[in-house]
Amino acid sequence: MSEKEIKNLEEIFEARIARDEKIEPKDWMPEKYRQTHIRQISQHAHSEIVGMLPEGNWITRAPSLRRKVALLAKVQDEAGHGLYLYSACETLGISRDEMYEQLHSGKAKYSSIFNYPTITWADIGAIGWLVDGAAIINQVPLCNTSFGPYARAMVRVCKEESFHQRQGFEIMLTLCRGTEKQKAMAQDALNRWWWPALMMLGPTDAESVHTEQSMKWKLKRKSNDELRQQFIDQTVPQADILGITMPDPDLKWNEETGHYDFGEIDWDEFWQVVKGHGPMNKERMKARVGAWERGEWVRDAAMAFAEKNEQRKIAKSS
Amino acid sequence: MSENKKNWPLWEIFVRSKNGLEHRHFGSLHAADADMALENARDVYTRRNEGVSIWVVESKNITASNPEHNAEMFEPAKDKIYRHPTFYDLPDEVKHM
Numbered sequence A: 001m002s003e004k005e006i007k008n009l010e011e012i013f014e015a016r017i018a019r020d021e022k023i024e025p026k027d028w029m030p031e032k033y034r035q036t037h038i039r040q041i042s043q044h045a046h047s048e049i050v051g052m053l054p055e056g057n058w059i060t061r062a063p064s065l066r067r068k069v070a071l072l073a074k075v076q077d078e079a080g081h082g083l084y085l086y087s088a089c090e091t092l093g094i095s096r097d098e099m100y101e102q103l104h105s106g107k108a109k110y111s112s113i114f115n116y117p118t119i120t121w122a123d124i125g126a127i128g129w130l131v132d133g134a135a136i137i138n139q140v141p142l143c144n145t146s147f148g149p150y151a152r153a154m155v156r157v158c159k160e161e162s163f164h165q166r167q168g169f170e171i172m173l174t175l176c177r178g179t180e181k182q183k184a185m186a187q188d189a190l191n192r193w194w195w196p197a198l199m200m201l202g203p204t205d206a207e208s209v210h211t212e213q214s215m216k217w218k219l220k221r222k223s224n225d226e227l228r229q230q231f232i233d234q235t236v237p238q239a240d241i242l243g244i245t246m247p248d249p250d251l252k253w254n255e256e257t258g259h260y261d262f263g264e265i266d267w268d269e270f271w272q273v274v275k276g277h278g279p280m281n282k283e284r285m286k287a288r289v290g291a292w293e294r295g296e297w298v299r300d301a302a303m304a305f306a307e308k309n310e311q312r313k314i315a316k317s318s
Numbered sequence B: 001m002s003e004n005k006k007n008w009p010l011w012e013i014f015v016r017s018k019n020g021l022e023h024r025h026f027g028s029l030h031a032a033d034a035d036m037a038l039e040n041a042r043d044v045y046t047r048r049n050e051g052v053s054i055w056v057v058e059s060k061n062i063t064a065s066n067p068e069h070n071a072e073m074f075e076p077a078k079d080k081i082y083r084h085p086t087f088y089d090l091p092d093e094v095k096h097m
């Protein structure tokens, strides 16, 4: 194809997206669109998968059967989210194994929030409330993104997320209405998760690279800073209901803007964690790669069994 | 990893959400065989009663039309407006038609 022909195709392609048409896997697409989507969707999938680890840490120690079944169901949902997203990503021509390989080798990133430890039961409440809360803010606009399989996966994900956030908030509420000690536990979890949750919405607009292109392709509909403000505005009143306070002395309602003003985010910490120096990066990868390696014989045995059965069927019918 | 190691193949999953509706494509997953694909499909795609029936088809067995040929494929139907009831001029007095 000549350069002029490609340029022409690109224009037709951008116009389709501008008209709100969806792009499906076999449609022609610019190489950059394909690569950007492979990167974003696979990283999103990795985040769902690694995101199971901090919460999985508490399944066996959940304080009641009610909490245990809820947490188990929530973690299972996250596995499901990872699988919807891997399957959407594979339609772009990358194999599941390549994606795993990128995750396990450290080439692909996942959300930095999952590199923090879950040291008390209150952390499970804080994660559902804040981390799933921030994830919802990120994900709702993606239900209308231009790539069909991604948009469809996001619709399913978003339907399931609200249970996650509510179960988290309920854990926090129970602790906050409990003993002094329990309430202190909830406050401590908020203190540790608040800033990382704000960082989860991505670097500030001034520092974020792909925004303009991503807006065009509807991979983004609002900027990171707008999403962060939305998250803060909706979360602060929820903390008031719990009766605990955000660890930010500069946080206060601004009558003029109609939004909360908030303090400086420690972006050095964010970049440190992204680069692999967070408190749990090594631990997470060790758990993930270990599970994959220890599962190898199971995968091989299942394949051998399937092949044997297939041959048996052929022998019978001939 | 052994030389001729085979990965679990990819399966397309179709779910009937309730009787009276058709099976609809829900997504795909990997499984060693059809039975496992059915079980995994139940866990991945119907955790909240989204289905009453599941079909699994190994992805390699699906033949798909090529969107680049959409013109030859679908446009011939476009100008055949006589296939639609509104093409036919009838007086207003004619009822129930």
Ligand SMILES: [Fe+2]
Pocket: A048, A077, A078, A081, A157
């Ligand atoms: Fe999720």
Ligand SMILES: [Fe+2]
Pocket: A048, A081, A135
């Ligand atoms: Fe998520």
Ligand SMILES: [Fe+2]
Pocket: A078, A132, A135, A161, A164
């Ligand atoms: Fe979630």
